[in-house]
Amino acid sequence: MTRPDPESRRNPPGAHLGAGGSAYAFLFFPMAILTVFVLAPTIIGLGLSFFEWKGGPLWTGAGGWNLPTFVGLQHYRSLLSDPDIRHGLINTIAFVVGSVPISVLVAFVLAVAVNSPWFRGKALVRTLLFMPTIVSIVAVGFVWRWVLNDSAGILNWFLSLLGYNDPPNWLADGYWPLFWIVVVQIWRQIGFCLVLYLAALQAVSPSLYEAAAIDGATRLGSVRHITWPMVAPMTAFLMVTGVISALQVFDLVFIMTGENETRYTTVLNLEIFREFSYGSFGYAAAIGVLIFVITIAATALQLAAFGTRHPKAAGRAAK
Amino acid sequence: MSREHRRRAANTFNRPPFAVRLASHIVVYTVAATMLIPFLWMVLTSLKTSGEANTPPSLSNLLPATPQWSNYATAWNVGGHVSLLDFYINSFMVAAITTVLAVAHNALAGFAFSKMRFRGKAPLFWATLLTMMLPAQVFFIFAYVLCSWIGYIDNIQALVVPFLASGFGVFYMRQAVTAVPDDLIDAGRVDGMHSFDIFWTIVRPIVWPGITALAIFTFMNSWNSFFWPLLVVDSMKMKTLPLAVADLASAAYFTDYPTTMAAATLLVLPLVILFFFMQRAFTQGIAMTGLKE
Structure with missing residues (x-):
């Protein structure tokens, strides 16, 4: 390590690079796009949730002004009594709780096995598991509908081979469609979580396992008390981001239910889409705010939970 | 620590009995297969006739009798004047x-x-x-x-x-x-x-x-x-x-x-x-x- 020479102290790195405003030139388009299409619409969207509005031009010529009408908290009061929103909320939460922890946990278990030195075909497994993550949800949705088809689907054939000949109609009966939507989501997410876990496992020092082996720890014990705590930051990351994106589920439900959502399958984002299609922009915005609030609450809760658990877990591993 | 040394150290701890290794491979590859089966089913179906596809599956009709490549042409030209x-x-x-x-x-x-x-x-x-x-x-x-x-x-x-x-x-x-x-x-x-x-x-x-x-x-x-x-x-x-x-x-x-x-x-x-x-x-x-x- 050398001492910083006086030249560079007078003229710190990058000091010149801002000269002539080129930093602003580099930032102009990105910042303009983010401001116009994300920041401003978010603020206006929050405001819209207190108004009634169908969109369209503000000045309609002969028709006069087409301005949003202020309705105060009316949309939020409607949210509380709207049965569609209640079903959407319940189903969304069921979707999140049903899919996120399982895909993270399964991915962890698989990653530990695949990462073992004796595992054959690591690259192949990674490729296969990653496939569902990259393909379009439209394709995934239709393929799974066909797999689950009542009369000619391959799932019912497998089940009949196992001696189960009277399955429900998976895509129509009660909560079964939602169940399969959750399964497909897990199926899609495992590969993504696995790839990230494999990266995290690379960073775990082998000397920790050596020390544990010398201390007479069992293999499972080392997974429980070394591996799991060491990749805890990745687990927290996967849980937090997984919950955030699962709360926004739309495409999968839209396709899997054939655009015919029922109270057993509707989710909050589908309700937004529906209200938006009817031209109830204000009410749609209010549902959006509801999802936003739930997202913040879920994230804060998880960060608090993971935050307090880490030090203890790490401490246990060190012992 | 040399790479070889490190690998050996990891190996001494991590090499479980054959049964455990076998079971691990079976579980992992079963999950991997479930990733592939829907896509295989997709491609197989895409090559069948409508009649074949609508017949409940069995071992004998899993594969199309003759691959119907024309299905791709049908899908390709489905929009009439747009393809x-x-x-x-x-x-x-x-x-x-x-x-x-x-x-x-x-x-x-x-x-x-x-x-x-x-x-x-x-x-x-x-x-x-x-x-x-x-x-x-x-x-x-x-x-x-x-x-x-x-x-x-x-x-x-x-x-x-x-x-x-x-x-x-x-x-x-x-x-x-x-x-x-x-x-x-x-x-x-x-x-x-x-x-x-x-x-x-x-x-x-x-x-x-x-x-x-x-x-x-x-x-x-x-x-x-x-x-x-x-x-x-x-x-x-x-x-x-x-x-x-x-x-x-x-x-x-x-x-x-x-x-x-x-x-x-x-x-x-x-x-x-x-x-x-x-x-x-x-x-x-x-x-x-x-x-x-």
Whole structure:
């Protein structure tokens, strides 16, 4: 390590690079796009949730002004009594709780096995598991509908081979469609979580396992008390981001239910889409705010939970 | 510690009995197979006749009697005067333009945030990070209104312009550029290079893997995007491939499974090919960023 020479102290790195405003030139388009299409619409969207509005031009010529009408908290009061929103909320939460922890946990278990030195075909497994993550949800949705088809689907054939000949109609009966939507989501997410876990496992020092082996720890014990705590930051990351994106589920439900959502399958984002299609922009915005609030609450809760658990877990591993 | 030594150390602890190893392989490969079976079923169905597809499956009719390649022609020409080729071109144009411009914007902004000094840097950077956390459910409504005001609806602009920068992309490139040593930048500065030349000749080659990874994600997200195109595209001729396939599949679903599956195969094919050629960049990019959308 050398001492910083006086030249560079007078003229710190990058000091010149801002000269002539080129930093602003580099930032102009990105910042303009983010401001116009994300920041401003978010603020206006929050405001819209207190108004009634169908969109369209503000000045309609002969028709006069087409301005949003202020309705105060009316949309939020409607949210509380709207049965569609209640079903959407319940189903969304069921979707999140049903899919996120399982895909993270399964991915962890698989990653530990695949990462073992004796595992054959690591690259192949990674490729296969990653496939569902990259393909379009439209394709995934239709393929799974066909797999689950009542009369000619391959799932019912497998089940009949196992001696189960009277399955429900998976895509129509009660909560079964939602169940399969959750399964497909897990199926899609495992590969993504696995790839990230494999990266995290690379960073775990082998000397920790050596020390544990010398201390007479069992293999499972080392997974429980070394591996799991060491990749805890990745687990927290996967849980937090997984919950955030699962709360926004739309495409999968839209396709899997054939655009015919029922109270057993509707989710909050589908309700937004529906209200938006009817031209109830204000009410749609209010549902959006509801999802936003739930997202913040879920994230804060998880960060608090993971935050307090880490030090203890790490401490246990060190012992 | 040498690599060999380290591996041996890990091995002494990690080599469980044969039964455990076998069981692990069986479990992992069973899960891997479930990833593949739906896709196999898709391709098999796409080659069957309608009659074959509608017969309950059994060992004898799992494979098509004669592969019906004409199903692909049917799916391809399904729109009458428009063919899937038009939707491929739409999707490809949208994804390609978005990828090139968005990566360029994000990389330059990341470079500015990482290596340049200017007034207002901190608040601008925080604003960029904030956009990553804002919920699409809230901002898409007014973004749509805005697009309708400026005549973007049912135009390619609506599918491209809002995506020409992203908070995630800027943040990602800023992290990548930060790894470039300041000494190199200073050397360029001493040589009297303009900041864009420094970016282009010094920074760009070093952060190329990050740029590739970001490009792949941007392309993938654009190619697969569904919700926003569903809102802003009205006419048949502007539809992207996922919208067209969803239409076709909904229309054909109750009568013609093979055509639906052929269309689904055509939809996933480009990304699967891209994935197989650029697998390392895909998985490393994901591992590097830890973020997808």
